[in-house]
Amino acid sequence: MASDSIAPTVDGAAAPAGVTTTRPVAREQSPTSDVNHQVVFDVADLAVYYGAFRAVRDVNLQIRQREITAFIGPSGCGKSTVLRCFDRMNDLIDGARVEGQLLYHGVDLYDPRIDAVEVRKRVGMVFQKPNPFPKSIYDNIAFGPKLAGMKDNLDDLVEQALRRAALWDEVKDRLKASAMGLSGGQQQRLCIARAVAVQPEVVLMDEPCSALDPIATARIEDPMQEMKEDFTIIIVTHNMQQAARVSDRTAFFTTEVNPESDTRTGLLVEFEHTETIFSNPSDERTENYVTGRFG
Numbered sequence: 001m002a003s004d005s006i007a008p009t010v011d012g013a014a015a016p017a018g019v020t021t022t023r024p025v026a027r028e029q030s031p032t033s034d035v036n037h038q039v040v041f042d043v044a045d046l047a048v049y050y051g052a053f054r055a056v057r058d059v060n061l062q063i064r065q066r067e068i069t070a071f072i073g074p075s076g077c078g079k080s081t082v083l084r085c086f087d088r089m090n091d092l093i094d095g096a097r098v099e100g101q102l103l104y105h106g107v108d109l110y111d112p113r114i115d116a117v118e119v120r121k122r123v124g125m126v127f128q129k130p131n132p133f134p135k136s137i138y139d140n141i142a143f144g145p146k147l148a149g150m151k152d153n154l155d156d157l158v159e160q161a162l163r164r165a166a167l168w169d170e171v172k173d174r175l176k177a178s179a180m181g182l183s184g185g186q187q188q189r190l191c192i193a194r195a196v197a198v199q200p201e202v203v204l205m206d207e208p209c210s211a212l213d214p215i216a217t218a219r220i221e222d223p224m225q226e227m228k229e230d231f232t233i234i235i236v237t238h239n240m241q242q243a244a245r246v247s248d249r250t251a252f253f254t255t256e257v258n259p260e261s262d263t264r265t266g267l268l269v270e271f272e273h274t275e276t277i278f279s280n281p282s283d284e285r286t287e288n289y290v291t292g293r294f295g
């Protein structure tokens with residue numbers, strides 16, 4: 001079981017000088033071969049602005065098919081901002097602007113001819129706070145497929161989506177009950193099922209477990225390993241152990257103070273196989289963060 005291999009750690013908290021720190025241990029895995037995992041998103045020199053404020057800069061990374069990529073780093077370093085670039089959610093924020101290159105299967109995602117609604121059909125999102133519709137469990141899942149014209153075999157589709165999110169066994173006898181009666185963890189798995197029901201290629205997860213207890217968190221993490229057989233997943237997490245447990249590659253972001261103003265801009269420090277980030281990072285800032293000397 002993946003979680004058994006995790007050593008205790010100081011998660012993101014600053015440790016006093018001289019105190020021995022431990023680091024999360026990535027789950028045992030053979031590093032995924034680049035040949036079998038083609039590039040879905042190719043990001044080069046990406047920066048995102050909110051008005052005149054440059055929130056994050058120097059993002060260079062590749063998201064590979066059927067892998068889980070984790071974004072980690074201290075609060076405010078731009079993880080969610082970068083995540084929202086992949087489904088053009090930043091378009092919905094007044095004043096948000098993206099610079100640099102973000103290719104989706106070689107196509108510029110920010111080309112004016114690209115329809116953001118189409119993008120969001122291929123790239124689904126699960127938010128920090130579970131947000132089920134005030135409808136039945138069944139209707140929550142069936143809503144998206146119906147809208148997309150997928151009218152055949154809806155029952156099968158609903159079952160398959162709920163199984164993928166490891167929720168089926170808990171709800172199969174009360175599909176017509178309101179989704180609002182589910183626990184927080186179940187609601188979040190429902191949201192995952194809802195996201196995968198429309199069969200996107202990519203699922204973005206923005207701190208999906210931050211409101212959940214460890215058991216509910218494990219119930220989200222466990223099905224992720226099966227989900228990645230069919231989906232490409234990017235997860236933002238403030239929890240380093242979670243990144244170590246679930247992801248194949250990890251991007252570490254940090255913030256730097258802008259010398260000309262009192263603001264902080266996020267930047268990507270290092271992007272590597274998860275095992276490398278946690279056991280042998282090449283940048284001192286990554287090392288300090290994963291060992292808990294900096295948070």
Ligand code: ADP
Nearest residue numbers: 050055074075076077078079080081082093266
């Ligand atoms: P993280 O996810 O790493 O905590 P965010 O992406 O949420 O970081 O934020 C990065 C920076 O962008 C922060 O300085 C934050 O205050 C700013 N920011 C985030 N969202 C907005 C917004 N909608 N408008 C203005 N500034 C924002």
